[in-house]
């Protein structure tokens with residue numbers, strides 16, 4: 001594995017980001033016979049996972065099912081399984097990062113670390129990527145820089161007084177005995193659970209009631225893992241749920257902070273509220289190279305390519321098609337072979353080896369593998 005910056009070569013493919021999406025799609029490109037590729041990451045392989053709060057675990061369970069041709073839900077490469085590698089069902093972020101590092105070593109992926117892409121420009125039938133150390137050229141670019149390192153901090157007056165859950169190292173170290181958590185989806189419930197099991201009281205606010213959703217799609221409804229944890233006695237005793245309570249603002253007060261709901265109700269707290277308000281996502285860095293959907297996500301062709309910048313692909317949780325959100329690993333990995341096949345075809349490679357992806361139930365051509373209006 002390369003461990004330092006970039007070269008001046010014109011690569012067939014540059015992948016920006018060595019997280020689950022970048023590593024997974026790189027392995028798939030290799031299966032497609034594409035050799036001239038490089039992954040760039042400003043931190044390290046699996047860096048976002050390694051930065052999760054220490055107590056946070058995967059909500060999607062890992063289980064080794066390779067023997068019958070099914071991928072572990074958290075696997076990003078055929079034949080590999082985080083469950084088998086790590087020996088745990090719900091890995092922590094640090095454990096999962098070590099799975100990704102082992103994949104990168106095993107598949108001998110060429111990775112340049114400490115390589116931060118500042119922006120990308122479409123130029124002369126390819127791309128110029130700007131890095132602090134200089135420029136890098138590529139015929140195709142796969143944007144896989146994720147969301148975690150781009151937390152949503154704004155949008156609410158006073159959000160600067162809050163602590164985003166993505167910046168917490170350990171819930172055990174959070175100050176205060178009575179905390180407010182804003183945002184009641186997975187990260188908010190995860191925060192409340194760890195704080196409550198650590199003996200603290202929590203008030204959990206959400207504009208809706210995600211813990212009572214009618215759908216079974218974990219992109220919308222709370223996962224089973226979180227639902228189970230919400231039934232833990234310590235959660236039931238110490239967490240007060242405030243559904244349908246959108247927070248309008250947070251203001252400093254004499255003795256802490258005042259959190260005001262849209263309806264005018266005020267809640268006091270002595271310590272900074274925790275904000276589990278999601279992520280802006282890294283695609284903003286290359287926003288001008290994509291058309292935007294009405295929901296703000298990049299508009300993609302059926303090959304997950306930009307509709308206005310040929311050669312630029314998106315991989316990872318920001319992928320959207322119609323009403324389908326690919327925000328979990330087991331969802332967005334379905335698109336790796338589609339992207340690899342499109343790039344192989346553009347390079348004049350047959351990509352026959354990718355046929356194996358079909359036998360593992362993965363997309364290869366388009367969105368038709370599900371064969372139905374998606375309710376997955």
Ligand SMILES: Cc1cc2nc3c(=O)[nH]c(=O)nc-3n(C[C@H](O)[C@H](O)[C@H](O)COP(=O)(O)OP(=O)(O)OC[C@H]3O[C@@H](n4cnc5c(N)ncnc54)[C@H](O)[C@@H]3O)c2cc1C
Nearest residue numbers: 017019020021041042048058059060117145146316328329
């Ligand atoms: C608390 C939490 C729990 C989650 N639990 C689950 C779960 O149980 N199951 C599941 O499927 N999903 C889960 N997710 C979602 C999952 O973590 C994400 O889908 C996943 O991290 C996305 O992978 P990625 O490779 O797209 O992004 P990342 O893992 O963030 O990787 C992106 C990489 O790009 C690098 N990078 C960023 N910007 C640049 C740049 N400009 N230049 C160079 N490099 C750059 C970063 O250093 C990083 O290594 C969870 C997310 C969170 C926050």
